[in-house]
Amino acid sequence: MPSKNTPILVKNDPWLAPFESDIQDRMKRFEARKKQLESEYGSIDAFASGYNYLGFNYDTKKKGWWYREWAPNASALSVIGDFNNWDRSAHPLQKNDRGIWEIFLEDKLYGSKLTHEAAVKVHVVSDKGGVDRIPAYARYVTQDEKTYDFTARLWHPEKPYKWTDKKFAPDQSYDNPYIYECHVGMAQEKEGVGTYREFADKILPKIKEQGYNTIQVMAVQEHPYYGSFGYHVSNFFAPSSRFGTPHDLKYLVDTAHKLGIAVIMDIVHSHAVKNLAEGLNEFDGSDDQYFHPGGRGFHTLWDSKLFNYGKEEVLRFLLSNVKYWMEEFHMDGFRYDGVTSMLYFHHGDISFDHYEKYFKDVDWDVLTYFQLANDLIKEIKPKGISIAEDMSGMPGLCRPVSEGGMGFDFRLGMGIPDYWIKLLKHKHDEQWNIHEMWDTLTNRRYGERTIAYAESHDQALVGDKSIAFWLMDKEMYTHMHKDTPSLIIDRGIALHKMIRLFTLSLGGEGWLNFIGNEFGHPEWVDFPREGNGWSYKYARRQWNLQEHPDLRYKQLYNFGAAMVQMANDEKIVGSLPAQQLNMDEDNKAIIFERNNLIFAFNFSPTNSVPDYRFKVPVPGKYKIILNSDKGEFGGHDRIDDEMTYPTVALFGEHFLSVYLPSRVAIVLKKVK
Known part of the structure; x- marks a missing residue:
């Protein structure tokens, strides 16, 4: 039986009872470290200065x-x-x-x-x-x-940057986050490196038009090799100069805030570049200054150095880095890279199939660092956002420190994009299992918020393919004109829309999209390197495709904007999880309710059902507020959106009847 000293984390999850002492220990270590730093420096904030x-x-x-x-x-x-x-x-x-x-x-x-x-x-x-x-x-x-x-x-301009964002607060991004993951350098049409100011002036308006309330900016911290996507950091306090000056980055953040968009950055505290000339490695001549000595201080897979989070000056360096970006550049939070690798000495290279694996080979100093960092973020901005890139499912990662957690607000739903790619690579449409789809999208820790996404930068990199490319491949080069018929493109556009809406509405408490995926950007991301002749051809975004009125990329873009707008208006991701209403394996149909909306999906490649009847929890008249089959979204206009659908009472239950065509998703709202 739980005692009055049992952490809330354990009370809420009885499976954690055998590990109560481990969770109490993580709380004690945090309190002891915090007390020591407050005694010596006056406060954590002062220590992080x-x-x-x-x-x-x-x-x-x-x-x-x-x-x-x-x-x-x-x-x-x-x-x-x-x-x-x-x-x-x-x-x-x-x-x-x-x-x-x-x-x-x-x-x-x-x-x-x-x-x-x-x-x-x-x-x-x-x-x-x-x-x-x-x-x-x-x-x-x-x-x-x-x-x-x-x-x-030295950065000592005669006139400091004059901020205009005093009234901005990231409340919506914290409660109902719609995140646009982006990379400043590859965001432009040109074959070259984009700048902070170009991004602010040209790309932020597109993000606003799509309905996103948050941008997650990659590669901000200075890094010697452009092709590392910003993940081999050398200079942790320096915004990458290849995109402009510190003032230019401030202009980007300020402009986003004017548009009501929060800015979170990828913060890389999981490792550091091993280079001696640019980075921290062997800075004072030893191999154990900032990093662990020997093999423990080297990540063989990433070819990089690993911090010693137990050292006071290393802790000060990293916590100061957190405060610096929030205070100096008005960042609204962070997406922490490589959290799984940080948590475990084995860096996550095991199968997490039992609770005990969350409490073995754990770097306890990392847990304390996360607790201190998240505590600091909330002290600076009560609704500052912290997202953990974790695939292990560590219990309590996204619960408050006071409950025995580590204080993150969200974890990334990393299994979701892996699932979609696996499905598209290995199974025909007729083989898709709707129960497996439901289970995959809803399988997450209760009470710990998840950012759902169908694909991110990981899936766009050369060697893999985006969902659009898996669906349509080379046909995208020849058959994306509105007047060019193609069954492959029709299927690809239909499923691209459905996968996005299914993931957003079912997969978590937040939504993330990688730059360009909203219109099905046709190619991979490949930074200039020796193997491609140092070309920028694939390290850019082809906005002309989305802007061309006769190309079908525009239709995907239109649907993306309508989908996010609907979800934002209805506070979908910030609501309680979905409730299943109907599962129909024969017609590949899935129907569920979330935040008083009815989501109906027909994944069948052939079966269109003219009178599809299903139970709903609340009687009344319903109207379609989003229809993936609309012509402006690349559909076939088989549904009349002006119709209302009254419920019918049968056997004491309430039923709706709708026309549900193949490869179509609709969202209905009670209007009366």
Whole structure:
């Protein structure tokens, strides 16, 4: 029997009873660490303000630059740059008893040279010799286009960015999130790298038109290799300069907020690039400064370094990073990359088929880090959003810390896109099992919110295919004109719409779409690399296809906008889970209720039912508010949307009767 000290997480899930002590331990570790940091620094917020102490910070009272660096195992540090002709002996730093080095560069001596965008580095001497490095807390880093060398630059503009988003709050994004996953560099039509400002001016209006209230921006943190999709980070506090300046990123966020769109960023705290020249690896000459030493500090699959989350200065670095992006760039939250890999020493390379596997080989320091980070996010913005990219299903990941959880708001429904791709690759339409479809879309932990998605950037990468490409393949190059008949395109467009609506309405408490998938972007994503001749052809989005009035991409785009608008208006994803009303294997029909709407799907490739009768929970007159078969959505206009459908009482139950054509989905709402 649960006691009064039993965590709420265990009370709500009796299967966790054998692991109550583990959950209590995670709560105790969090409280102990939080108490220790508050005692030493005054508050977690103060502890997470490390970026105002470490790195380059301008002192307005003393008139000059402080530069501080944590490098406990180094024997000497000196700051170098254009201001001292890169003289490694001219400006040595002094070390304190906590392993932090510092120097003050006053304006009287260096003010004319240490100006906005001045180039700087730090020369680190250890038992391995001397190396020029990028400061760990560098806020602006540029890459030479020819040599690819990185250089840190002071960011000290004469006029600070003037924000206009004071009244914006991410409430809708937190309660009813419709997320548009995007990459600034590949968002433009041109074969090249897009900018923050181009994205703000050209792409944000399209996202607004589609009805999304949130963007999830990839590849914001600086990374040396463009083709890494931003997941091999070198400079954690620097917005990627290949897209523009820090001011340009602020303009993007500010513009999104003006449109009522929240901005969350992919934050990569799961690993770091192993490069010595640009990143943190062996910064002070040792292999255990920011990262675990030896094999434990290296992710063989990702070819990258793994943080030691138990170290106080590493914790300060990562928590300061969280606060920095929220305070300095007004980010509304984060999508945490690689959470499963972070949680377990085996990095998730097992089958999670029993509860005990959630409590073995766990990195407890990571749990404490997540608890502190999510606590901090909510302190800065009570409705700040945190999303975990987790495929393990760790219990409590998305429950409050006070209940024994880790404090995330959502986890990604990673099994859903895998299921759709598997279905499209290996089964004919007639073999689709509607009970399996229902179970897959509804199988999630009770009380822990899920972001549902049919596909994300993972499914769009070269080597895989988007859902549109799995459905229509090469026909998309030749038969997407409205006047060109094609049974393959007809099927593809019908199922593309149904899969999206089925996933949104059934799969979670939030919805995510990857840039371009709303109109069935025809090709994969492949960044420039040696294997493709360093081409940008597939690292862009072909908006001309969506904008062309005679191409069927426009029809998918129209449906995407209508679907999200309907779901947003009716608060679908923020509502309680769906309730099953009818399962019909013969006709491949699935009907359910969610938030007082009736969703009816006919996945049959051949069976159109003229008088499809099914039970509904509430009597009255119903009207169609979304119909995938409308001509403007690429359908065949087989249903009259102006009709109303009164319920009929039979045997004490209430029934609706509708025309349900093959490969069609409709949504009905009670109007009287």
